[in-house]
Amino acid sequence: MSNVAQALPDDPALLKALIAALQAENANISATLRAHDQLIQTLRLRIAKLKKQVFGQSSEKIEREIEQLELALEDLLIASAECETAVVDDGQGDDALETTVAGEVADRPSRRRLRVSDSTPRERQEPDPGSCCPDCGGDLRVVGEDVSDMLDLIAAQLKVVQITRPKKSCRRCERMVQAPAPSRPIPGSMAGAGLLAQILVAKFDDHLPLYRQHEIFARMGADIPDSTLVDWCGRAMKVLQPLIERIEADVMASDLLHADDTPIRVLDRSQRDKGLGKGVKKGRIWTYVRDQRPWAGASPPGAVYAFAPDWREEHVHRHLAQTRGILQADGYKGYAKLYGPDPDGRPRLREAACWAHLRRDFHDEWDKTKSAIAREALDRIGALYDIERELTGRSADIRLAARQKHSAPKVAAFFAWADQQLALIPGKGDLANAFRYGLSRGGAFSLFLEDGRVAIDNNPAERALRPIGIGRRNWLFAGADTGAETLARAMTVIETAKMNGLDPQAYLADILTRIHDHKINRLDELLPWNWSPLTNALPEAA
Numbered sequence: 387m388s389n390v391a392q393a394l395p396d397d398p399a400l401l402k403a404l405i406a407a408l409q410a411e412n413a414n415i416s417a418t419l420r421a422h423d424q425l426i427q428t429l430r431l432r433i434a435k436l437k438k439q440v441f442g443q444s445s446e447k448i449e450r451e452i453e454q455l456e457l458a459l460e461d462l463l464i465a466s467a468e469c470e471t472a473v474v475d476d477g478q479g480d481d482a483l484e485t486t487v488a489g490e491v492a493d494r495p496s497r498r499r500l501r502v503s504d505s506t507p508r509e510r511q512e513p514d515p516g517s518c519c520p521d522c523g524g525d526l527r528v529v530g531e532d533v534s535d536m537l538d539l540i541a542a543q544l545k546v547v548q549i550t551r552p553k554k555s556c557r558r559c560e561r562m563v564q565a566p567a568p569s570r571p572i573p574g575s576m577a578g579a580g581l582l583a584q585i586l587v588a589k590f591d592d593h594l595p596l597y598r599q600h601e602i603f604a605r606m607g608a609d610i611p612d613s614t615l616v617d618w619c620g621r622a623m624k625v626l627q628p629l630i631e632r633i634e635a636d637v638m639a640s641d642l643l644h645a646d647d648t649p650i651r652v653l654d655r656s657q658r659d660k661g662l663g664k665g666v667k668k669g670r671i672w673t674y675v676r677d678q679r680p681w682a683g684a685s686p687p688g689a690v691y692a693f694a695p696d697w698r699e700e701h702v703h704r705h706l707a708q709t710r711g712i713l714q715a716d717g718y719k720g721y722a723k724l725y726g727p728d729p730d731g732r733p734r735l736r737e738a739a740c741w742a743h744l745r746r747d748f749h750d751e752w753d754k755t756k757s758a759i760a761r762e763a764l765d766r767i768g769a770l771y772d773i774e775r776e777l778t779g780r781s782a783d784i785r786l787a788a789r790q791k792h793s794a795p796k797v798a799a800f801f802a803w804a805d806q807q808l809a810l811i812p813g814k815g816d817l818a819n820a821f822r823y824g825l826s827r828g829g830a831f832s833l834f835l836e837d838g839r840v841a842i843d844n845n846p847a848e849r850a851l852r853p854i855g856i857g858r859r860n861w862l863f864a865g866a867d868t869g870a871e872t873l874a875r876a877m878t879v880i881e882t883a884k885m886n887g888l889d890p891q892a893y894l895a896d897i898l899t900r901i902h903d904h905k906i907n908r909l910d911e912l913l914p915w916n917w918s919p920l921t922n923a924l925p926e927a928a
Contacts, residue, residue, distance in 0.1 A: 551567060583890075596616060643709060646716065646848055650873075652870050693873070712735065714739075716844065740843045748764050748820055770842060885914075900912075
């Protein structure tokens with residue numbers, strides 16, 4: 387009998403009072419859970435709506451609101467999970483909520499089953515009931531087994547690798563022989579390649595500041611000063627610089643690029659004595675993305691990031707100085723001169739506009755005014771996206787043929803209808819501005835009908851900038867222009883590795899291990915799309 391049962395009173399009246407108190411407590415908890423559920427659903431809907439609106443001058447404000455709502459939602463979900471008492475295991479390692487404290491079936495959104503890679507190490511634990519029956523003492527035989535999984539974590543561990551090089555002398559000629567010391571990722575430094583890769587990925591991909599990493603390493607038994615971590619980051623980035631330059635040159639040579647930019651706050655050294663409020667300025671991070679996967683192109687995906695201290699057009703002109711072909715971007719005025727002709731009369735770049743950009747303008751108007759015209763614009767654009775969903779992964783020729791047959795008539799009808807509506811609505815409203823934006827770039831919005839490689843929107847570049855928005859949750863600003871430039875270079879190599887299906891930490895650890903011994907004329911072998919892990923590495927110390 388359990389201790390709880392033994393502690394219950396024998397008096398029926400006391401038992402009834404205890405049951406009544408428990409029922410009242412359960413009712414209160416159930417009411418709290420129902421209130422949490424309603425608030426959680428409200429937050430989810432609000433976040434989903436805001437994510438559709440992230441564009442234009444208000445995007446930073448909306449992103450901050452999304453961040454705060456997501457944090458509030460996370461806290462509520464944790465609080466709700468804490469109140470759950472009846473959890474059952476489905477036998478496959480995925481916990482599913484069965485009932486609430488009140489004994490009712492919980493009304494929760496379906497939970498996505500967790501997935502574990504086949505390469506994840508497995509450990510078999512086999513509780514054995516013994517060889518004899520506990521009742522009669524007879525011999526037991528195996529008739530089957532029940533198997534269930536439990537996901538656990540082996541804590542990260544630092545280790546000191548001692549490199550011992552024995553000195554040997556020749557018995558015949560007395561010559562001293564000693565193996566050369568293996569090269570280190572940072573010459574003269576104690577940092578190993580795996581540790582450096584962890585630090586770089588944690589800072590530039592997980593956006594974990596170095597002072598927090600210092601605390602983590604201290605708990606693991608190594609008090610690494612912040613100044614040392616800073617030095618390691620800087621010198622490791624210097625080691626990677628030739629590889630990053632190769633990535634930049636290869637991606638920027640593409641004849642089809644996506645481009646976008648986002649603001650980033652940086653410390654202003656000229657105002658450093660005026661305090662953080664006035665000593666921060668706004669710079670920009672640009673990204674240029676090559677992604678041919680939607681039309682099964684031959685070139686591997688890659689993303690190049692570049693920092694600029696302001697939003698002047700000279701920066702994009704410098705970034706794209708050697709690029710020719712098609713540029714898919716928003717309506718930033720700095721691109722305009724790039725669409726002009728070269729001395730030979732041919733345009734340097736052809737403009738491909740973004741239908742998602744145009745759709746957001748109409749969505750904002752519909753959300754604000756419930757305009758029937760804006761709603762029809764959304765439906766017309768949505769019909770184009772319905773066609774595009776069926777073309778993902780198809781060849782450029784197939785995409786072009788399908789667009790000419792199905793999309794071209796819809797695009798022509800959209801612009802004819804837009805021209806008619808513009809004559810009927812007030813000329814100074816947001817709805818009119820949206821129509822004018824589309825009509826003034828009709829050729830750019832129609833370019834995807836002429837070339838099957840061109841996407842319908844600029845979402846690849848917008849996705850590439852998402853890590854910047856995530857990073858802003860953890861840091862207020864970058865450390866002056868040089869810090870933002872380092873961030874851009876680090877994201878170039880990390881995000882390109884991720885786009886090519888690599889674990890960026892494993893990739894950087896391998897690169898830092900071998901780059902000093904790799905022939906410079908074969909550096910392209912280490913590019914993310916050409917890389918294969920080093921197989922003849924030195925065995926790790928036991």
